[in-house]
Amino acid sequence: MTTETDIWAHLDALAKPKRSLGKLEELAARIARIQKTLEPVVRPRRLVLFAADHGVVASGVSAWSPEVTALMVRTIVAGRSASAALAGTHRCDLRIVDVGVSTSLDDLCASNFTQARVAHGTRDLSKEPAMTADEFDAAWNVGVREAQAAIENGYKVLIAGEMGIGNTTAAACLTSLLAEVSAEQATGRGAGADDVILRIKKEIVAEASAKARKILRQDTRKAIASVAGFEMAAMAGFFAESARHDVVVLIDGYVATAAALIAATLQSDTAACMVASHLSSEPGHGSALAALGLRPLLDWNMRLGEGTGALIALPLLDSAVSLLRDVASLDGLGVPRED
Numbered sequence: 001m002t003t004e005t006d007i008w009a010h011l012d013a014l015a016k017p018k019r020s021l022g023k024l025e026e027l028a029a030r031i032a033r034i035q036k037t038l039e040p041v042v043r044p045r046r047l048v049l050f051a052a053d054h055g056v057v058a059s060g061v062s063a064w065s066p067e068v069t070a071l072m073v074r075t076i077v078a079g080r081s082a083s084a085a086l087a088g089t090h091r092c093d094l095r096i097v098d099v100g101v102s103t104s105l106d107d108l109c110a111s112n113f114t115q116a117r118v119a120h121g122t123r124d125l126s127k128e129p130a131m132t133a134d135e136f137d138a139a140w141n142v143g144v145r146e147a148q149a150a151i152e153n154g155y156k157v158l159i160a161g162e163m164g165i166g167n168t169t170a171a172a173c174l175t176s177l178l179a180e181v182s183a184e185q186a187t188g189r190g191a192g193a194d195d196v197i198l199r200i201k202k203e204i205v206a207e208a209s210a211k212a213r214k215i216l217r218q219d220t221r222k223a224i225a226s227v228a229g230f231e232m233a234a235m236a237g238f239f240a241e242s243a244r245h246d247v248v249v250l251i252d253g254y255v256a257t258a259a260a261l262i263a264a265t266l267q268s269d270t271a272a273c274m275v276a277s278h279l280s281s282e283p284g285h286g287s288a289l290a291a292l293g294l295r296p297l298l299d300w301n302m303r304l305g306e307g308t309g310a311l312i313a314l315p316l317l318d319s320a321v322s323l324l325r326d327v328a329s330l331d332g333l334g335v336p337r338e339d
């Protein structure tokens with residue numbers, strides 16, 4: 001058993017003035033706490049990208065059309081996306097899963113791609129529930145299976161990312177619903193919404209999240225399913241399963257955090273295994289992270305998703321564990337302690 005006292009006694013005994021490495025020591029302590037060891041490891045690591053479409057795009061909430069989701073899936077599979085470039089740079093395995101893309105990807109065959117479609121996109125959440133509770137469970141289970149496969153294969157840090165035109169509208173609804181943030185504050189420009197799109201998006205988020213809130217207490221899954229996306233349900237299952245195995249989960253931006261809110265709502269203690277990588281420029285992200293009790297490592301004005309914010313935080317995780325594993329203790333050097 002590695003207690004909080006053990007972790008800080010170890011860090012404070014290293015060849016440096018106490019707490020002189022600031023937040024890096026806090027990160028090291030968090031990883032040690034999650035892995036329950038004074039010798040944590042953050043390799044190998046894997047990013048699983050979940051892709052899906054959103055019926056609400058037909059109501060004018062995105063600057064982009066749903067075909068872009070499928071095109072980006074192909075780009076990711078080919079290793080030419082921002083996520084693929086960063087995953088290569090930071091030695092992170094990358095897989096992509098179609099959990100509900102509207103354009104057929106049935107011809108796509110690659111070792112890093114899995115076809116696990118629940119449906120060809122969700123229904124328009126501004127008009128009817130985005131998905132049924134059964135569809136939600138099916139998508140959640142796709143995420144659970146991906147986490148199980150990664151854990152069985154020895155991955156020590158897991159990242160879930162997403163690709164899905166329109167998904168910042170679903171994320172805003174979920175943040176409003178589960179983190180009690182106003183629709184105004186929860187709704188941002190996503191992948192570049194102009195003022196007209198932003199106004200429509202805010203109205204839809206306000207109405208859909210208010211409707212979902214009415215059933216949240218009596219049927220939490222149904223309320224969540226009414227505004228979620230398949231990729232977010234899958235990411236939530238992925239996070240929940242990782243937490244059950246004490247695996248470090250590195251959380252990306254606003255959409256990933258909305259999925260983290262789902263996981264933490266449906267399975268208590270899930271947030272304990274999470275590390276928040278960065279603060280997205282979507283306006284509701286800070287409040288969503290605060291609702292999970294998380295503080296972001298970086299604030300770099302990023303707003304892409306695809307796991308990119310988490311990928312650029314990996315060197316910080318590498319740095320944190322090297323402290324615990326590789327630094328000599330003051331006692332070992334014969335240097336008297338400061339107290």
Ligand SMILES: Cc1cc2ncn([C@H]3O[C@H](COP(=O)(O)O)[C@@H](O)[C@H]3O)c2cc1C
Binds near residue numbers: 062068165191193306
């Ligand atoms: C080329 C491209 C690549 C992306 N990669 C991630 N996103 C991100 O933007 C989308 C959400 O923004 P909205 O809700 O405004 O549609 C999602 O696909 C998300 O993953 C992308 C968006 C685009 C256009």
Ligand SMILES: O=C(O)c1cccnc1
Binds near residue numbers: 168280
């Ligand atoms: O922060 C995010 O996850 C994000 C922001 C904009 C577009 N897509 C994702």
